[in-house]
Amino acid sequence: MVHNVTWPTWQELQNNTILVVVASVLIALVIKSMDYAFGISGDEGSLWKGLLGFIYGSF
Numbered sequence: 001m002v003h004n005v006t007w008p009t010w011q012e013l014q015n016n017t018i019l020v021v022v023a024s025v026l027i028a029l030v031i032k033s034m035d036y037a038f039g040i041s042g043d044e045g046s047l048w049k050g051l052l053g054f055i056y057g058s059f
Contacts, residue, residue: 008016037051
């Protein structure tokens with residue numbers, strides 16, 4: 001097992017780390033925008049019900 005391990009080079013490690021950080025930030029932004037749109041991020045007693053709550057409340 002010790003002889004079959006292939007360690008990544010420093011450049012490959014940096015590239016993969018940057019890829020993981022960028023993907024994590026993008027996924028976090030998507031989840032945050034969904035929370036904002038559906039009004040999940042506010043408290044139950046809060047007047048803010050998100051973008052969809054505002055749209056539905058205006059009809």
